[in-house]
Amino acid sequence: MTTLTAPALNAADRCDRCGAQAYVKAVLPGGGELLFCGHHGREFAPTLEAQGADVVDETVRLTEDAATS
Numbered sequence: 001m002t003t004l005t006a007p008a009l010n011a012a013d014r015c016d017r018c019g020a021q022a023y024v025k026a027v028l029p030g031g032g033e034l035l036f037c038g039h040h041g042r043e044f045a046p047t048l049e050a051q052g053a054d055v056v057d058e059t060v061r062l063t064e065d066a067a068t069s
Helices: 038-050 060-068
Strands: 024-027 033-036 054-057
Antiparallel strands (some): 024 033, 024 054
């Protein structure tokens, strides 16, 4: 049995709205994807989820990074 996991977002992934580092990825029902920073992810995720998108929120990494610094 093979289990696939979604790759983590990295510094090269940028918010489609403002260009900041992306921490939220929304995979749309039609197959496309959108990337958002934490701010825009919080703004758009509820609407995208209501429309059937699969939202991966990695904003917890923001506080983890600060705790390890």
